[in-house]
Amino acid sequence: METQVKISSELERNCARLNCSEGVAGIRDALYVLNGKWKLPLIFTLSGGPMRFKDIQRSIGDITPKVLSKELKELELNEFIVRNIYSTTPVTVTYQLTPYSQSLDKVLLELKDWGTKHRQRIVASRKSKL
Amino acid sequence: METQVKISSELERNCARLNCSEGVAGIRDALYVLNGKWKLPLIFTLSGGPMRFKDIQRSIGDITPKVLSKELKELELNEFIVRNIYSTTPVTVTYQLTPYSQSLDKVLLELKDWGTKHRQRIVASRKSKL
DNA sequence: GATACCGGTATCCTTTAGGATAGTAGTATC
């Protein structure tokens, strides 16, 4: 007895329509700049508005300052965020999304939705095993 | 002179609406299973239909058999793909997306679109610098 | 004067990802 496995029809059509290898290239290009554990979570976090270094760290929870610093620099290089320095005393630094990072809105939204549902699925399947 | 940077309004509303920290958790859950350089490209590649090991390798181009084997196992564990063995001579093995992996359609589509546009942007900005 | 907060750096370390290369058992093909 073999389970019949259907194939994603939307993607299949899409793939036939616009050359699949091109599609893979797009995905790989995206992953190239968005790689790692932190970039997308950071962009998502900053979508609530500009934040200061320590606030970002607290908001994410378990990122060390070294890693956060490195990630922020890379995001700045790729023009996803801007670093603002205010000459208050003491100096205030905020990180803010650029307009370009808005182009990631849909990706973030879909990923967040999927991740949320995936978690529910995992939790449910874990319960059903008890 | 300071550039005024606007903040993603869609995400901002969304964030206010459904609790941002939850959103980050969703994204981090998603990345937890979809991490690395190969998982999403592999799922995307398989969306064209079941494929054999060597065919996948050829299609992706620069993945070594060791890495491919490891990635496929992880995708199988997470129920994104199924491994089919046919007792032909010689044995034929195909890898096929499960129905669950369809839930990633939108994520893949958005990511592909974004990546494609991002590449165009990079190419354009490189040209303008010459 | 001691302590605490901010925005990070510096140093060290472990783990993982991922690549290079070679090889294997089985079959088929010339």
Place this chain on the structure above:
DNA sequence: GATACTACTATCCTAAAGGATACCGGTATC
């Protein structure tokens, strides 16, 4: 009998990711 294909595995290695811990200069606060 040599070669080639399939579906991998084994071994070795490097580079990068990421974490732990400590620290720094400056300021403010108690």
